[in-house]
Amino acid sequence: MSWFRKPSSTPLWRDEFSIHTAEExxxxxxxxxxxxxxxxxGMLVGNAWIFAKAAFRHAPVxxxxxxxxxxxxxxxxxxxxxxxxxxxxxxxxxxSDDSYVAYSxxxxxxxxxxxxxxxQRRLECPCHQGFFSIxxxxxxxxxxxxxxxxxxxxxxxxxxxxxxMEGDGA
Amino acid sequence: xxxxxxxNRGRTAIDGAMALIAILLIVxxxxxxxxxxxxxxxxxxxxxxxxxxxxxIFAACLGLYRFVDRIxxxxxxx
Numbered sequence: 001m002s003w004f005r006k007p008s009s010t011p012l013w014r015d016e017f018s019i020h021t022a023e024e025x026x027x028x029x030x031x032x033x034x035x036x037x038x039x040x041x042g043m044l045v046g047n048a049w050i051f052a053k054a055a056f057r058h059a060p061v062x063x064x065x066x067x068x069x070x071x072x073x074x075x076x077x078x079x080x081x082x083x084x085x086x087x088x089x090x091x092x093x094x095x096s097d098d099s100y101v102a103y104s105x106x107x108x109x110x111x112x113x114x115x116x117x118x119x120q121r122r123l124e125c126p127c128h129q130g131f132f133s134i135x136x137x138x139x140x141x142x143x144x145x146x147x148x149x150x151x152x153x154x155x156x157x158x159x160x161x162x163x164x165m166e167g168d169g170a
Numbered sequence: 171x172x173x174x175x176x177x178n179r180g181r182t183a184i185d186g187a188m189a190l191i192a193i194l195l196i197v198x199x200x201x202x203x204x205x206x207x208x209x210x211x212x213x214x215x216x217x218x219x220x221x222x223x224x225x226x227i228f229a230a231c232l233g234l235y236r237f238v239d240r241i242x243x244x245x246x247x248x
Contacts, residue, residue, distance in 0.1 A: 029184055033238045036191045040231040043198045047217075047224035050202075050209050054217035108210070146211040167212045 060084075062164040067102070068092060070158050076118045080105065083151055083162045090151050091116065091123070092160065095134060100160055102151035103137045104168065109144040123148065137167070180241040187234045187241075194234075198227045 067081045073094040081102075083090045089105040093116050103123065105113050112127035122140060123132040130142030137148035149168035154161045205220035 029188065030238060030242045033184075033188055033191060033235050036188070036195060037228075037231045037235040040191075040195055040198055040228045043195075043202050044221070044224045044228040046202050047205055047221040050205050051217040051221040054209055054214035057214065145207045149212075 065162045066159045068160045078116045103148040108146040180245045187238045
């Protein structure tokens with residue numbers, strides 16, 4: 001290795017920037033193609049991760065939990081409760097005299113809390129104006145792509161009992 | 171030192187391959203998001219087709235990358 005530049009007729013700038021513009025474009029395109037291919041590999045890893053999670057996922061066990069007395073809520077009224085853990089807020093709605101539905105209160109878009117809009121008879125996420133059907137939790141409008149997970153209810157001795165979550169893949 | 175600019179041979183092929191990779195990546199991004207949404211909605215059966223198609227797309231991208239690499243080497247050698 002030489003510490004000093006040997007005398008040469010080539011100007012210094014040509015020695016230091018010795019790659020032609022056209023040649024440099026080829027190098028950049030090859031590097032860019034490599035970057036795109038690595039991105040593709042990253043997405044394959046993501047898909048493989050989802051597959052592994054799906055393949056090795058154990059069926060969750062849901063507790064039976066009394067969440068409210070049947071006559072505790074007025075028609076069109078709601079009650080907020082937590083199910084299956086204290087960190088999973090849910091909303092119970094009495095839609096008619098003898099009809100109750102309960103859903104996870106976390107919006108499937110970005111987990112904001114949904115609330116019941118009585119006039120329109122739908123669940124609304126105020127963050128990004130996502131609307132869900134009160135009948136089955138399906139998306140009516142807005143950015144959410146998935147229906148709200150539903151809490152399966154059982155009525156026993158005047159009590160509403162949550163027995164499991166439906167449509168909850170997380 | 172060779173001061174002649176390299177020939178432009180193969181540039182069209184490289185551009186075509188890059189465009190194809192870009193299209194494949196868009197499809198793969200859509201596939202990943204759709205598989206994730208499906209999994210989170212509780213439809214775990216979509217995960218296997220998702221990973222298979224994603225692997226096929228990655229293999230195609232890898233093939234195109236090797237094609238670009240080879241063309242580029244050929245052009246450099248002249």
